Amino acid sequence: MPRRGRLAYTQVACGAIVLACIIAAGPVLAQTLYKYRGSDGEWIYTDRRPPGEEAAETRQLDKGRGQPQLTVVDRQIDNQVSLIAQNEFYSPVEVVVALDELRNVGFPPPEMDLRWVVPPRSNTELLRLDTLEENSAAGISFRFVWIPGDPGSEHRPPQPYRVPFALASAYPVSQAFPTSVTHTTPDSRFAVDIAMPVGTDIYAARSGTVVEVAGTNYRGGFDTTREGAEANLVRILHDDGTFAVYAHLNWNSIRVRPGDQVRRGEYIADSGNTGFSSGPHLHFAIVRNRNLRLDSVPFFFEGPNGSEISPETGIELRAY
Numbered sequence: 001m002p003r004r005g006r007l008a009y010t011q012v013a014c015g016a017i018v019l020a021c022i023i024a025a026g027p028v029l030a031q032t033l034y035k036y037r038g039s040d041g042e043w044i045y046t047d048r049r050p051p052g053e054e055a056a057e058t059r060q061l062d063k064g065r066g067q068p069q070l071t072v073v074d075r076q077i078d079n080q081v082s083l084i085a086q087n088e089f090y091s092p093v094e095v096v097v098a099l100d101e102l103r104n105v106g107f108p109p110p111e112m113d114l115r116w117v118v119p120p121r122s123n124t125e126l127l128r129l130d131t132l133e134e135n136s137a138a139g140i141s142f143r144f145v146w147i148p149g150d151p152g153s154e155h156r157p158p159q160p161y162r163v164p165f166a167l168a169s170a171y172p173v174s175q176a177f178p179t180s181v182t183h184t185t186p187d188s189r190f191a192v193d194i195a196m197p198v199g200t201d202i203y204a205a206r207s208g209t210v211v212e213v214a215g216t217n218y219r220g221g222f223d224t225t226r227e228g229a230e231a232n233l234v235r236i237l238h239d240d241g242t243f244a245v246y247a248h249l250n251w252n253s254i255r256v257r258p259g260d261q262v263r264r265g266e267y268i269a270d271s272g273n274t275g276f277s278s279g280p281h282l283h284f285a286i287v288r289n290r291n292l293r294l295d296s297v298p299f300f301f302e303g304p305n306g307s308e309i310s311p312e313t314g315i316e317l318r319a320y
Helices: none
Strands: 010-014 017-020 031-039 043-046 056-064 070-078 080-087 091-104 115-116 124-128 138-149 170-175 192-195 201-203 208-214 231-239 243-249 267-270 283-287 293-298 316-318
Touching: 043 070, 070 091, 070 138, 080 091, 080 138, 091 267, 115 124, 231 267, 243 267
Parallel strands: none
Antiparallel strands: 010 017, 031 043, 031 056, 070 080, 080 124, 091 115, 091 138, 170 192, 170 316, 192 283, 201 267, 208 231, 231 243, 243 283, 283 293
16 A cells, blocks of 8 residues: 655744644544633633533534645556545645655656646646556555645735734734744744734735635643644635735634635634634734745735835734
């Protein structure tokens, strides 16, 4: 049987967050949500049993169900063996294949680059090889890694990005380049953290196609092994091949799905405090695929009369 691998790529280090954004194949995990009244009558949502004798409503939440994936499979038809990439994403995906063993199959041409950009929502034949002995069993053992995005993409926004909250509102920037308390990885270097209360309406900063959503996580904290992959997020593909990432969103608040076309200024979710987070805030970043790595890029927000605002730590950011 062929060996199949995948790159579980790491995405955003937010105001203390690291997200594993690709859901690996395997059993669907679940978490238990406890809902009960606190001492002041407020609703509390937690993954920990309530103290004492408080009555709590419980709910099992699936984690990772329905997320798109990319897989590579081998198929033998007559006297040829093919590798097929099955891309469920609404974005192109770069995939690199390593051939470990060829059984009754000829080698590919030495000049062949085993790296492809697979179109969105497609089944694409990557490779076809002839068998050495006709009508005999053949196969390929292989590994592959992949990452969303076209490596040829260039960041070319048509205008500065809309501040991703309601017009006339203002919130402080708690972390932005060159401050790097938690933005220490390539995908977060130019990310911006905006401190805001849980439940603040979040709007698309630029038009595009929703390619990934995680919305059932509800806990946040400082333990990377526990909360590192627990952030809710929306990822939107722009027409220049870059992605906007909106992270730490509130539980069960996301109003878009993969495949949706969103307009600049369209409501997409509520802000939250999910994942490895130091407090309620929105993590916003523009990223692109560079050599099988997600790199963040610098950007400007739109200011008064279409002017450009460079996000800096400590400034009050207002939406115009």
